[in-house]
Structures are given as structure tokens and as C-alpha cells.
């Protein structure tokens with residue numbers, strides 16, 4: 001109603017209450033009279049063709065390319081952000097944008113022979129109206145859709161987004177102290193969303209960036225136990241490199257290797273090191289047969305109609 005003291009944005013867990021002309025925490029959503037709108041709708045700050053493994057998704061259409069797109073913005077303030085120039089408010093006005101309609105994005109995916117479109121690089125939650133428009137058209141035209149997110153959904157947003165996304169990669173950044181200290185946010189909404197996505201039809205993989213000395217064995221083990229309880233099948237533990245405001249030294253291969261070794265006994269069936277030269281292959285959790293060879297990208301797969309060709313064990317994923 002006109003003149004309402006405030007309107008609530010329900011795009012993420014923050015539920016910002018906006019007076020007229022106010023901008024939300026993300027700097028992307030703004031109230032104008034009786035509506036909240038998304039700044040620079042359709043203005044892409046990044047567009048690229050990536051191997052789907054780069055999202056990272058290792059169990060979803062492996063060996064294919066995905067058209068990756070991003071609008072500007074994020075609702076967290078991670079000090080180590082790897083893409084800060086297209087996500088953090090201070091760079092908003094300097095970001096170069098090219099405007100694409102949903103139709104143009106879908107046509108481009110076809111032209112580039114990508115069977116999927118990924119919403120990635122920044123935080124798609126804060127530009128979810130555009131994501132939903134593109135994803136809906138993409139699905140109508142037989143393309144798959146991928147969302148790479150920090151997972152801080154509101155209930156309403158998850159309800160809107162889940163039906164139009166085929167595969168998610170969600171970050172679990174650390175324990176609650178880490179979310180408060182390094183990200184300006186909370187892990188609670190992320191765990192809630194993760195559990196709901198895990199129970200839906202969508203494909204789901206999880207990523208945790210490991211910062212040496214900060215992500216301890218105790219923290220990673222505790223996350224592993226919670227992921228296992230939530231039914232998570234695929235977990236990427238990736239090496240941290242210094243970016244943005246965070247200058248501590250990069251995580252060593254040895255540190256990551258120790259973490260991966262520890263959590264491989266957590267019963268999560270598929271655990272992968274990321275940003276690393278460590279073994280990235282997929283093995284059958286039951287008979288240990290080598291199923292997919294990959295380095296940073298896919299090489300070959302022996303998975304036979306979602307099953308291990310040696311022992312017949314069902315392998316989680318969406319396979320060609």
C-alpha cells in the first residue's frame with residue numbers, strides 16, 4: 001500500500017525493512033514508493049563459458065560446458081571474497097555491465113553449445129528475479145540450470161527458486177563464529193536451506209574453503225558430521241588463496257590433504273580437494289573402482305547408467 005512505513009524484502013534471510021528510497025544491506029535491492037526493485041536488472045558483470053567442474057560440480061553432467069553469468073552484488077561481506085570486484089558494494093559504480101534479456105542469455109547458451117546455464121560468481125540471491133526469469137525460459141527450452149550460492153535463503157526465496165534450479169552448489173563457510181567473524185553473516189539459514197534442498201529433487205554439492213589455521217580439524221569434522229546428517233553426498237574442500245582484505249598466507253597442499261584424509265572417514269561418500277593438485281578422481285564408495293578420471297577438468301567416466309560397472313553400486317549424480 002502507498003505510504004506503508006516500510007516494505008520487507010524477502011530475497012534473503014536478512015529480510016531488510018525498507019523505507020521509501022532506502023537500499024537494502026546488499027546495495028542491490030531498493031524501495032521506490034510501493035515496490036522494491038533490483039538495480040541494473042539484466043546488467044551482467046560477468047559472462048563466460050566454463051567447464052561445469054569449475055562451479056564446482058563433479059557429479060552433474062561431467063565433461064560439459066556451462067554458460068556462467070552474474071549480475072552485481074552480495075548479501076555477505078566476506079573478507080576473503082574471491083570475486084569482490086563484482087560483489088562488494090564499494091565497486092558497484094565501477095562495474096562494467098552489458099545488458100542481456102533472458103532470451104538473449106538462452107540463445108547464447110545454445111550458440112555456445114552449453115547444455116546448462118549457471119548463476120554464479122557473485123550472489124544470485126540478491127538478483128533472483130532475473131535469475132528466475134532466465135532459468136524459467138532455459139528450462140522451457142530444455143536447458144539445465146545451476147545456482148552457485150552462499151545459501152543464505154529466506155524461506156520464501158527457497159520456495160521460489162528451488163523448482164527452477166536443477167543443480168546447486170552451496171557454500172558452508174565455517175562454524176557460526178567464522179560466519180560472524182569473517183563473513184558478516186550467519187550460518188543458520190544456510191544449514192536450514194541445505195537440509196531442504198537435500199530433500200528436494202535438485203542435485204546438490206557443497207563447498208567449504210579451507211583457511212589454514214582457521215579451519216581446524218575440529219571445525220571441519222564437526223561440519224562433516226552435520227553434512228552427513230543432512231544427507232550430503234558430495235563435498236568440495238578447496239584451498240584458500242589471499243584475496244581482498246584477507247592477507248594470511250595461502251593454504252598449503254599438506255594442510256588440505258590432512259583435512260581431506262580426515263573427512264574421508266566421515267562417511268560422506270565423495271570428498272574432493274579443490275584448487276589443488278591432489279587426487280580429484282571419483283571412486284566407487286563400495287568397491288573403490290576408479291569411475292571418473294579428472295584433473296581440474298573431466299577426462300573420462302566409466303559410470304554405466306548411474307551405476308558402478310564393477311559392483312553395480314548406485315552413484316549419486318546426473319550423468320550423460
Ligand code: SF4
Pocket residue numbers: 009010011012013014015016023024025026027028029075125126
Ligand atoms: S536481498 Fe537480502 S540483503 Fe538485499 S535487500 Fe533483500 S533482504 Fe536485504
